Amino acid sequence: MLNIPAPDVAAPGVSILAAKGNTYVFMSGTSMACPHVSAVVALLKSAHPDWSPAMIKSAIITTASVIDHFGVLIQAEGVPRKLADPFDFGGGHIDPDKAVDPGLVYDMNARDYNKFLNCTDELLDNCKSYISNLNLPSIAMPDLKDNITVRRTVMNVGPVEATYRVTVEAPTGVIVTVEPSMISFTRGGSKSMMFTVMFTSRKRVQGGYTIGSLTWSDENTHSVR
Template sequence: MTCVLVDNEIARRIATYATSTRDPKVKVSQTVTMVGSGVLSPRVAAFSSRGPSTQFPAILKPDVAAPGASILAAVGDSYEFKSGTSMACPHVSAVVALLKSVHPDWSPAMIKSAIVTTASVVDRFGMPIQAEAVPRKVADPFDFGGGHIEPERAVDPGLLYDIDPIEYTKFFNCTLATLDYCKSYMGQLYQLNLPSIAVPDLNDYVTVQRTVTNVGGPEATYKAVVDAPAGVNMFVEPSVIKFTRGGSKSATFKVTFVGRQKVQGGYTFGSLTWLDDNTHSVRIPIAVRIVIENFVADTS
């Protein structure tokens, strides 16, 4: 039995032809591989896992996107086309290995930060990356996190968001058992120094703190570029951070979110980008949900 897979649009055309023609005919041609500038890519596959994290909504997931559809993979002594996280993971792992070889002193959190903050949210034509859905839509942080990985940019990210391993240990312990500090700690997970911000419970206002480490030139000035989530006012203080030769390599800033309307809403998305005078663009994704009734949830 022969099976041919087509998308919804082609299926509609086939159905229309079959029902409008007295003697419909089918011709099956050999497979044609499309390459080059005419292919719309990258885009988020329909099977790709989506956010938010229902168990820990204050941690934005996914982190980043990588090639994972129809990847030519080694299987035994041959090759097969495979799709899924099992294909995307090796791409990210390879980038991590390359970054570690170039920057052996970077922590795992710093490497993750470099990958997330330099990821691309546009395709090679400069158009927003799309996500497969019904219908297809513009991808948001719940589709691809920071965006699609860009290894060459990740080598020189400019700024990094590092995390003390103790904070990871606290989080891990609280996922396993109820400790005295866990209730308040888990309620403030958006304060983890991640290269992303997720605020699932914005009632009046929320202030989030982040610290960045300069890994670029010894002297640099970064200015904040704010893309506030819809329905939310977003303020960054300070909006300019400076690094001087011989001075501290780290800088702390605060981001305050204020709901413009008292409406029980779904998530809206934005970003915060730090730009210097050279080539560094350090972008983190943001997801915010306004809540006026704590007993009502919207995880869509």
């Protein structure tokens, strides 16, 4: 199993104007959420022409909301009803206004994707460690029995001078340690900072997935979840 959770985000898919045959109709459904996300991507690229696809994806995921329009946690459809989790909506429900100013982003380049492709085709060795450290704005740890440490790098796309502190909601049965717990950006300094996340299991057998979150906040405008 690859250490990559899916889906990435949720988006509205109701009453989308779609081409059908020689006419246009309003359609609803899961696949109809794609035009909404595509439009948001186009708007972000217009606002930030120098952003890479990975930066745009990161901005959308890390600013997504887990609260619905009633101000309560999003519920998943089905019987019985339950609170939605990343297997239902990824990072949450897309929020274009926040995505245009995410504060921090997780970036990757073409070489990263190329190596990932070769790993999935089993053309390279030591792929498990590489995939765990792929600079995605999400982390999955299948079969956690002891402890695993992964690396991530964030890039500052907000104010030149900023300080972010981390808040962790640890998954049940797992101890999560982030180093450093505070990162600062200064004028003339590096725009990127690496941090490590150690996951330590409290028991040898988890028996299923548990969910947590890691959020970098400047305690003002930006909350990068």
